[in-house]
Amino acid sequence: MTVLKTGRLYAQVARQISEDITAGRVAVGARLPSERELSERFEVSRPTVREALIALEVDGLVEIRMGSGVYVTARTPLGGKFSPIGVGPFELLEARRAIEGETCAIAATRAEPEDLSKLKQVFDKMAAAGANVALAESYDHQFHVHIAQMTRNSALSGAVEGLWEARMASPQEKSLSRKAHLAGVSPKIEEHLPILEALLAHDPEQARAAMRAHLDNVLRDLIVATEVQESAAFDAKLNARRKLFLGTA
DSSP, rough: OOOOOOSHHHHHHHHHHHHHHHHSOOTOBBBBHHHHHHHHHHOHHHHHHHHHHHHHHHHHHEEEEETTTEEEESSSSSSGGGOOOOOHHHHHHHHHHHHHHHHHHHHHOOOOOHHHHHHHHHHHHHHHTTHHHHHHHHHHHHHHHHHHHHTOEEEEEEEHHHHHHHHHHHHHHHHHHHHHHHHTTOOOOOHHHHHHHHTTTTHHHHHHHHHHHHHHHHHHHHHHOOOOOOOOOHHHHHHHHHHHHHHHH
């Protein structure tokens, strides 16, 4: 079965699975097919399937049991209606990689000493936050937005801030973040250091590469942290699809 390649793919997949559940074609208590099987059925990537499953969990139709699978828990969504469709966590990262990568390169050519001093202060605060994930993420947000502001391009800084606002407003993103935090995922200072160093050196190529590498690692960590199959190891097909998703194939 193939979903149309238009609109928000994960929402289409979630809606088609939910129709099977609400129509009784999948019984309450039953385990859904694996991500691999759903990926092949709908002809989409496994990150897209995972976004769809998270959306279904937000609606109370399924329960994602780490290391076991995804199980149907209800025929109707919580409160009798589906949650608003927010930006998907993985599609958000795809957009951030494209936009923030180029934004970081431009910032490297335009950064003034006071810009870099402020960025270093934010970096130090993020490092000092340590295990306080909420505080570290607050400084992570400031770090990325400040880089965009360093371009002195209001369209770019608005786009980056808009992506972060979409992240904070999405019910699906919030659900994924909770799972990631439980798995120990938090901003990594060692991934932000190469970004800072490239900007301090006014090196646009290194700045772009460092930002993209950081966001690639964020995607990898989120995929591993939310793996629902019995084995968290990636098979060859998942690796190939992840590369396609990242645009590195």
